[in-house]
Amino acid sequence: MLNIRRDICGYCGACVSVCPEGALELVDAYLTVEDTxxxxxxxxxxxxxxxxEVIKE
Amino acid sequence: MKRRYDMLVVGGxxxxxxxxxxxxxxxxxxxxxxxxxxxxTPVRCAEGIGKELLTDFLPPDPKWICTDIxxxxxxxPDGFSMLLEPSKAGNEIGYVLDRKVFDRxxxxxxxxxxxxxxxxxxxxxxxxxxxxxxxxVIEQHGKRYEIDADIVIAADGIESKFARWAGIDTTVxxxxxxxxxxxxxxxxDIDSTRTSFYLGNEVAPAGYLWIFPKGDGTANVGIGIxxxxxxxxxxxxxxxxxxxxxxxxxxxxxxxxxxxxxxxRPLPSTVADxxxxxxxxxxxSDPITGxxxxxxxxxxxxxxxxxxxxxxxxDTSRDALMPYDTTWRASKMGKAIDRNxxxxxxxxxxxxxxxxxxxxxxxxxxxxHFSTLMLLKxxxxxxxxxxxxxxxxRSLL
Numbered sequence: 287m288l289n290i291r292r293d294i295c296g297y298c299g300a301c302v303s304v305c306p307e308g309a310l311e312l313v314d315a316y317l318t319v320e321d322t323x324x325x326x327x328x329x330x331x332x333x334x335x336x337x338x339e340v341i342k343e
Numbered sequence: 344m345k346r347r348y349d350m351l352v353v354g355g356x357x358x359x360x361x362x363x364x365x366x367x368x369x370x371x372x373x374x375x376x377x378x379x380x381x382x383x384t385p386v387r388c389a390e391g392i393g394k395e396l397l398t399d400f401l402p403p404d405p406k407w408i409c410t411d412i413x414x415x416x417x418x419x420p421d422g423f424s425m426l427l428e429p430s431k432a433g434n435e436i437g438y439v440l441d442r443k444v445f446d447r448x449x450x451x452x453x454x455x456x457x458x459x460x461x462x463x464x465x466x467x468x469x470x471x472x473x474x475x476x477x478x479x480v481i482e483q484h485g486k487r488y489e490i491d492a493d494i495v496i497a498a499d500g501i502e503s504k505f506a507r508w509a510g511i512d513t514t515v516x517x518x519x520x521x522x523x524x525x526x527x528x529x530x531x532d533i534d535s536t537r538t539s540f541y542l543g544n545e546v547a548p549a550g551y552l553w554i555f556p557k558g559d560g561t562a563n564v565g566i567g568i569x570x571x572x573x574x575x576x577x578x579x580x581x582x583x584x585x586x587x588x589x590x591x592x593x594x595x596x597x598x599x600x601x602x603x604x605x606x607x608r609p610l611p612s613t614v615a616d617x618x619x620x621x622x623x624x625x626x627x628s629d630p631i632t633g634x635x636x637x638x639x640x641x642x643x644x645x646x647x648x649x650x651x652x653x654x655x656x657x658d659t660s661r662d663a664l665m666p667y668d669t670t671w672r673a674s675k676m677g678k679a680i681d682r683n684x685x686x687x688x689x690x691x692x693x694x695x696x697x698x699x700x701x702x703x704x705x706x707x708x709x710x711x712h713f714s715t716l717m718l719l720k721x722x723x724x725x726x727x728x729x730x731x732x733x734x735x736x737r738s739l740l
Binding site for chain 1: 378379380385387463465500501502503504507513514515516517520522523524570573574575578579580599601602603605
């Protein structure tokens with residue numbers, strides 16, 4: 287699953303633009319993830335602050 | 344909020360504001376929705392713009408201009424600095440804006456022209472009829488509105504979802520996303536008329552670091568690095584913090600600004616039946632500078648004009664809206680994006696040694712007019728070997 291660390295996220299939306307599944311969305315001041323997320327890790331890589339982490343189950 | 348408008352604009356940045364203003368001035372009923380509670384915040388921008396580019400759109404106003412920039416320095420990986428100074432007096436390179444005030448001003452102008460504006464109002468889905476966009480579902484203050492429109496303008500920025508929901512793949516290849524962090528800092532000992540750009544794989548891999556002064560010892564100090572270079576322990580903010588510890592150890596941070604800038608090719612098509620896509624949402628930012636304010640205003644205005652023509656003619660199909668797409672691609676801006684994309688592909692692969700030799704080859708350029716193109720031409724002149732490597736780009740320069 288994708289864990290969004292809300293204490294770190296600056297809700298800039300950079301991750302939304304690179305998500306190949308369109309699973310992320312920036313709703314005003316918080317980020318949401320849908321279950322279409324494939325945990326590919328692209329968003330984790332590009333986040334300017336490091337707010338996203340893929341947790342392998 | 345009414346049940347129906349001629350035009351619905353999703354997003355209240357410079358692109359959306361210009362589309363709304365242009366169409367409202369021509370008498371269309373226009374609704375602009377912005378998901379944030381305030382226009383212009385949070386800022387996600389380095390706030391620099393070329394002087395000539397801005398005055399195409401509105402007269403400069405001290406309300407939203409922080410500084411007049413007269414020169415720029417380009418700093419090589421080894422610390423060597425090259426100065427860019429336009430020779431003509433009064434021909435400043437550009438402005439550093441206050442986007443919080445600037446964006447607000449643009450939406451005000453749209454409102455004055457007759458557009459309805461709503462904040463904290465988010466488009467959550469397109470309304471689709473016969474496979475085409477016919478409006479949008481808007482949620483505001485816990486209520487849900489179904490708004491029909493002849494034309495929807497997708498001006499929802501880098502995190503754009505509207506066009507995607509309507510079936511257009513807007514994914515930015517992650518290597519072509521500049522991941523950015525910036526501090527608004529104060530207490531800096533800097534020249535408030537000069538911008539600085541730092542290059543190098545140690546400083547800002549596949550990107551650059553900037554200092555854009557905002558007056559009184561304050562500046563936007565920021566960085567963009569290529570998405571392919573980013574990861575745990577070496578993110579945009581890590582690079583920026585390292586630079587600041589070295590260069591501005593006593594500077595005070597008063598704002599953190601983060602964001603992404605696409606440096607990919609623009610979307611293959613920026614029109615669909617009843618829909619036009621503008622600015623960052625269309626991936627129309629400059630691949631070299633990352634600049635997008637002008638591009639958003641230009642495409643926003645053009646989208647507004649195109650919408651007026653199409654609605655007057657009673658045909659808002661993709662074909663009828665296509666002049667928007669072909670016009671911006673053929674424009675000076677469209678050509679600059681093409682050219683700068685090809686050059687970016689080349690420059691982001693250079694090692695520090697090569698970057699050093701390029702910057703060293705010219706210590707000072709006096710330009711009649713400042714532009715990225717002029718700068719590139721001078722660099723090519725001073726580095727004949729580059730011209731060989733860039734043979735395929737010759738026709739573009």
